[in-house]
Amino acid sequence: MSVGECISARKPCPLDDTQLPKLCDISGPARCIAPLVKQNSITRVVAHQSPLDDPLIMTALVQSLSLSTVNHTVLELDVDASDYGILQRIGEAAPALTSLKLLEVQPSDTVIRAFVCTLLFSDECQQNRRAWKDGITWGRALCNLSQLVHFALRTSLCVALYEALLVQQWGGGKGTPHPALWCILLWHSFGNRSSCISIWESSHATWVKNNSFANPDQSLFNLM
Numbered sequence: 587m588s589v590g591e592c593i594s595a596r597k598p599c600p601l602d603d604t605q606l607p608k609l610c611d612i613s614g615p616a617r618c619i620a621p622l623v624k625q626n627s628i629t630r631v632v633a634h635q636s637p638l639d640d641p642l643i644m645t646a647l648v649q650s651l652s653l654s655t656v657n658h659t660v661l662e663l664d665v666d667a668s669d670y671g672i673l674q675r676i677g678e679a680a681p682a683l684t685s686l687k688l689l690e691v692q693p694s695d696t697v698i699r700a701f702v703c704t705l706l707f708s709d710e711c712q713q714n715r716r717a718w719k720d721g722i723t724w725g726r727a728l729c730n731l732s733q734l735v736h737f738a739l740r741t742s743l744c745v746a747l748y749e750a751l752l753v754q755q756w757g758g759g760k761g762t763p764h765p766a767l768w769c770i771l772l773w774h775s776f777g778n779r780s781s782c783i784s785i786w787e788s789s790h791a792t793w794v795k796n797n798s799f800a801n802p803d804q805s806l807f808n809l810m
């Protein structure tokens with residue numbers, strides 16, 4: 587089931603407390619589907635947030651996943667670009683995931699910080715801080731999702747200079763390769779002229795870039 591923008595953004599959603607026992611697949615605004623995820627046997631979840639949403643709405647959605655009694659297998663989420671704990675929380679809430687897509691969004695305060703950093707010409711700028719840049723820690727968190735076979739990330743940062751190292755670290759390296767992960771899809775420079783999707787696949791714990799697409803649109807990412 588796909589849910590559109592809710593007309594009741596500032597009121598209780600009409601879907602609250604709805605029981606849909608045969609529903610297994612849902613996509614839509616996080617504020618509408620969080621209660622449904624908690625109360626129904628939904629295994630495939632795609633949740634997005636709008637700029638006007640409460641910044642904590644994704645926290646509420648992940649909590650709903652953890653309170654549900656089913657094993658979630660597919661998850662796509664908008665995430666705060668500066669949220670360092672998101673992957674750990676997903677691993678605790680939905681440890682049986684086989685596919686995970688994370689789409690970075692910039693919270694309004696990050697946009698303001700980015701503007702200030704631009705004024706200060708600071709290289710250590712908050713706008714460039716990302717949890718996934720710590721590839722070894724990120725790789726450990728991905729390992730907690732022991733059944734994950736497909737991982738995708740969309741980011742506005744350009745990673746071209748260190749992409750191969752990053753993917754290798756996410757995959758656990760040769761010493762402790764991830765038990766199941768074999769495909770990583772990385773859409774970097776999103777929103778910029780050098781926007782590119784890279785598809786990496788693992789063969790005996792070695793990660794190889796199998797394909798790339800310059801200036802892709804969202805529909806291509808959705809198909810993958």
Ligand SMILES: [Zn+2]
Binds near residue numbers: 592594599
């Ligand atoms: Zn709604």
